Each structure stands twice: as structure tokens, then as C-alpha cells.
Amino acid sequence: MIYGYARCSTNETKQDINRQKRELINKGVPENNIYFEYESGTKIDREQLNRLLGVVKQGDTIIATELSRITRSTKQLCDLIEQVKDKHLKVVIGSFEVDCSKDKLDAMTLGMLQMMGVFAELERNMISERVKSGMVNAKARGSVIGRPVLTSDNxxxxxxxYYPKYKQGEINISELSRLCDMSRTTIYKYLNILGDK
Structure with missing residues (x-):
């Protein structure tokens, strides 16, 4: 089986995950086999990534458009490589293929993958530094820093x-999440705002 994984750091109102989905479908991933979420690439416990890793079996393939979609942490990448080796999976990241479906991972491929992980983490750290610097400058100019308060109006x-269907019991949380193309975490956040837990 072929599976895909897509991720954006911020919620669906700020980043469009559909480009990644289209690319995964073009690479042969059935749309129903694409796992996606809006979470930080450094977060260790990601619901959809964990679900995907729990579903895949020996010989299956996981495809992501780029390494930073799977992780921006070198340590997390090393842990993932171990799972890929233990389960004998194939992972395709962009055009880079890591095949552990039959044999062990060769040293050159492992080294290249780890190098990609180092650069992904470096990129994340540089972005973080630029954001912090921009926030300091904006604050010095008197700008209000932080996310706008989320209310039922926005x-x-x-x-x-689709909320009325959930409210009337026609669909459950999972179906609401799928129809809205949102993570369950986001769905629960909106339900909490509306007084439905």
C-alpha cells in the first residue's frame, strides 16, 4: 500500500495544505490514504503521523513532498528511521527514496538522510530567529504581538x-474533521468556543 503524509505548521485559515495533497496524488497516493495535520514539525506526539505509523505494514510506502513536512528535528528523524527499519518500509521524500522493505539501510543513504535532517532543523532554527527578531522590532514600534483572539465570529x-449536522447527531467528530479538512484538535477547539465539548 502507498500512503502520504502532509503537514502545515499553522491552521487551515493561514496555510493551504492542498498543494501537498495534489503532489501526493500525482505521485500515486490514493486520496483516502493521505494523512494530514496542522502541527509544528518539531512536535513529537502528532496524532495523524502516529496513526499513519500505526497503520503501515511491511513493504508499504510512505510519501511526503519534503523532509520538513515529516519533521524538523534531527532526533525525531533518527527515531523515525528506526521505525522505518523495524517495519521494513519504503519512504519517499521528494525525489529521495529510502527503501528498507527488504534489506537494511545502507550507510550512504542513512548519512544523506541524516544530513537532510540537519539542514531541515537548521532552517527551522533560522526561521525562528528571524521571527523573534521581527517580533522585537514590531513591539518596539508599538505593534500588538500575538494571535488575534478566536471567537465564534471568526x-x-x-x-x-457542517456544525449543525454534528449538533443534530448526523455526523461524529471524525466525520466533521474529514468534511472540514481540519485536524480533530482544531475541531475540538471550535466546539469548545461554541460550548460543545
Whole structure:
């Protein structure tokens, strides 16, 4: 089986994950086999990535458009490589293929993968430094820093479209999450704002 993994750091109102989905479908991933979420690439316990790793079996393939979609942490990448080796999977990251489906991972491929991980983490650290510097400068100019307060007035329309069906018991959390193309974490956040836990 072929599976895909797509991730964006911020929620669906700020980043469009559909480009990654289209690329994965073009690479032969069935749309129903794409796992996606809006979480930081450094977060260790990611719901959808964990679900994907729990579903795959020996000989299966996981495809991601780039390494930073899977992780921006070198340590997490090393842990993932161990799982890939233990389960005898094939992982395709962009055009780079790591095949552990039959044999052990060769030293050159492992070294290249770890090098990619180092650069992904370096990129994340540089972005973080630029963001912090920008926030300091904005604050010095008197700008208000931080996310706008989320209220029932600015919940996305797609959620509000399907919310009545959930409220009436026609669909459950998983179906609401799928229809809205949002993570369950985001769904729970909106339900909490609306007083439905």
C-alpha cells in the first residue's frame, strides 16, 4: 500500500495544505490514504503521523513532498528511521527514496538522510530567529504581538457549514474533521468556543 503524509505548521485559515495533497496524488497516493495535520514539525506526539505509523505494514510506502513536512528535528528523524527499519518500509521524500522493505539501510543513504535532517532543523532554527527578531522590532514600534483572539465570529465558514449536522447527531467528530479538512484538535477547539465539548 502507498500512503502520504502532509503537514502545515499553522491552521487551515493561514496555510493551504492542498498543494501537498495534489503532489501526493500525482505521485500515486490514493486520496483516502493521505494523512494530514496542522502541527509544528518539531512536535513529537502528532496524532495523524502516529496513526499513519500505526497503520503501515511491511513493504508499504510512505510519501511526503519534503523532509520538513515529516519533521524538523534531527532526533525525531533518527527515531523515525528506526521505525522505518523495524517495519521494513519504503519512504519517499521528494525525489529521495529510502527503501528498507527488504534489506537494511545502507550507510550512504542513512548519512544523506541524516544530513537532510540537519539542514531541515537548521532552517527551522533560522526561521525562528528571524521571527523573534521581527517580533522585537514590531513591539518596539508599538505593534500588538500575538494571535488575534478566536471567537465564534471568526470560526471558518466551512466548519459552520457542517456544525449543525454534528449538533443534530448526523455526523461524529471524525466525520466533521474529514468534511472540514481540519485536524480533530482544531475541531475540538471550535466546539469548545461554541460550548460543545
Amino acid at each position: 470560526i471558518p465558514n466551512i466548519f459552520m457549514k
